[in-house]
Amino acid sequence: MKERIAVYPGSFDPITIGHLDIIKRSAKLFDKVIVVVMSNYRKAGSHAFSVEERVELVKKCTEGLDNVSVDSYMGLLAEYARQQGAVAVVKGLRAVSDFEDEFQQALINKKLNGEIETVFMAASSENMFLSSSVIKQVCMLGGDVTPFIPKEVSKEIIDKLMKG
Ligand code: ADP
DSSP states (O other): OOOEEEEEEEEOOTHHHHHHHHHHHHHHHHSEEEEEETTTTTSOOOOOHHHHHHHHHHHHHHHOOEEEEEEOOOOOHHHHHHHHHEEEEEEEOHHHHHHHHHHHHHHHHHHOOOOOEEEEEEEOOTTTTHHHHHHHHHHHHTTTGGGGGGGGGHHHHHHHHHHO
C-alpha cells in the first residue's frame, strides 16, 4: 500500500512542547510526517529565528522519531503537499480562536489540491494556552519558559531570545 505521508506546517518560531506533542501524535497516525517550516507563513518579518535556525531546532527535538523529517518551504502549502505526495495536512487546534482561520485555510487548500485532507488535532489540555508568541514575550520579559519548550533546545532558544 502507498505510504501515507502527512505534512505539518507552521512557523515554529520557535518550536514549543505544544508543537512537539502534535508531531509525536501525528507520527503514530501516519507512515511519515514532514514538519515544514513555512518561510512565508503569516507574520513574515516579525520572526525571532531564521528559517534555518527553526529547522535546526525542530530537527534536534525530533531526532528520535524515525518517521519524522523536517523541511522548509516558501510558497503554497497545497503545492508542497502535492510535491511530497502527502495525503494529509495536520493542524493543531488550541481554542475556538484558531478555528476560523484554520477552517478557511483547509477549504482553500482543498480547492487548490483536491487530493489533500486537513486533519485537525485537538491540543492537549496542558498546552491549550501555549503559543510561540507567548513564549517570546515571557522570555523577553525575564520569565522562565523552560517548562514550555523542548528540553533538547531550551538553552539555544533562551539564549537567542534573551539577546533580543
Ligand atoms: P503559533 O501559532 O504558536 O505561532 P505556528 O504558526 O507555528 O504556531 O503553528 C503551527 C501549527 O501548530 C498550527 O496548526 C497551530 O495551530 C499548531 N499549534 C501551535 N501551538 C500549539 C499548541 N500549543 N498545541 C497544539 N497545536 C499547536
